[in-house]
Amino acid sequence: MIPITYSAEVAAALAENAPIVALESTIITHGMPYPQNVETARLVEQDVRDHTAVPATIAVIDGVLHVGLEPDQLEALGQAQDVAKLSRADMAACIATGGTGATTVAATMIGAHLAGVSVFATGGIGGVHKGAEDSFDISADLHELAQTPVTVVAAGAKAILDLNKTFEVLETLGVPVIAFGQDTLPAFWSATSDLHAPLRMDTATQIARAQIMRTAMGLQGGQLVCNPIPQDSQIPAEVLAPVIAQALQEADDQGINAKAVTPFLLGRIFELTEGRSLTANIALVRNNARLAAQIAVAMIDGQSK
Numbered sequence: 525m526i527p528i529t530y531s532a533e534v535a536a537a538l539a540e541n542a543p544i545v546a547l548e549s550t551i552i553t554h555g556m557p558y559p560q561n562v563e564t565a566r567l568v569e570q571d572v573r574d575h576t577a578v579p580a581t582i583a584v585i586d587g588v589l590h591v592g593l594e595p596d597q598l599e600a601l602g603q604a605q606d607v608a609k610l611s612r613a614d615m616a617a618c619i620a621t622g623g624t625g626a627t628t629v630a631a632t633m634i635g636a637h638l639a640g641v642s643v644f645a646t647g648g649i650g651g652v653h654k655g656a657e658d659s660f661d662i663s664a665d666l667h668e669l670a671q672t673p674v675t676v677v678a679a680g681a682k683a684i685l686d687l688n689k690t691f692e693v694l695e696t697l698g699v700p701v702i703a704f705g706q707d708t709l710p711a712f713w714s715a716t717s718d719l720h721a722p723l724r725m726d727t728a729t730q731i732a733r734a735q736i737m738r739t740a741m742g743l744q745g746g747q748l749v750c751n752p753i754p755q756d757s758q759i760p761a762e763v764l765a766p767v768i769a770q771a772l773q774e775a776d777d778q779g780i781n782a783k784a785v786t787p788f789l790l791g792r793i794f795e796l797t798e799g800r801s802l803t804a805n806i807a808l809v810r811n812n813a814r815l816a817a818q819i820a821v822a823m824i825d826g827q828s829k
């Protein structure tokens with residue numbers, strides 16, 4: 525048996541087949557500093573509720589898979605030190621040994637699917653790191669999108685990555701990559717990039733229908749919805765490029781590798797932009813939560829047809 529527990533509002537939503545949006549916890553423990561991490565997590569949960577869906581923040585606490593966190597659990601996780609960063613490879617081991625860990629995009633998709641939740645909002649997915657031809661550092665998030673039927677709403681892949689290679693791998697893996705409302709792919713802190721989007725959709729209903737069709741056809745896996753950061757919150761790519769380059773150089777000089785790379789880079793970019801990257805990150809996650817709630821509502825409508 526899998527030790528799994530639901531927050532009160534998620535349990536009620538599951539019983540009523542009400543729309544639910546999964547949210548991840550690595551962004552809380554490894555992606556943002558305290559206390560903005562907890563404040564953001566609360567705002568994002570409220571954004572989901574304001575769009576008539578129920579938020580389910582996912583984490584492993586003392587060996588139990590939590591789908592939906594109560595406010596005190598969210599606060600404790602946001603303050604905790606040395607929380608594991610869980611992906612597909614280590615999630616089961618953490619649960620089996622009674623550990624505590626935050627779920628990345630890959631692990632949150634697994635948790636959501638176990639609970640019957642098919643829509644998930646985050647900031648940006650992991651992907652192919654620059655220099656992956658030497659490091660082989662490719663996020664497990666990409667393979668998860670290829671095999672677990674959850675639609676993930678993100679502002680694209682994080683701009684610290686090699687975006688070209690990331691989207692090439694997604695295409696190889698057969699993952700639908702959908703730009704929302706524009707023809708180009710967004711680049712996390714920036715609303716656009718020079719990459720043409722493989723698919724474009726303009727409504728939540730279209731996105732929900734595509735996932736329902738994918739599953740009906742027996743095609744495994746989810747979809748990546750790339751939702752551009754709101755224009756007034758973005759940081760232009762040319763402003764960020766030297767900052768990202770400096771952070772990458774420092775990571776290299778200090779021998780940062782494996783799971784530590786993404787948190788290190790996000791932390792340095794926060795310092796180098798004097799907090800501007802965090803303000804943008806918060807805006808884009810909230811924007812993704814709102815769209816995900818609309819997709820979750822459209823999924824329920826689509827299933828009943």
Ligand code: PSU
Pocket residue numbers: 548550551554555556627628629630646647648649650651662663664665782783784785786790805809
């Ligand atoms: N989105 C954010 N900030 C984050 C993440 C997403 O705005 O920190 C996390 C997600 O949990 C994602 C992880 O799965 O970054 C990617 O880590 P890696 O590059 O090690 O696969």
Ligand code: MN
Pocket residue numbers: 661662663664782783785
């Ligand atoms: Mn990695």
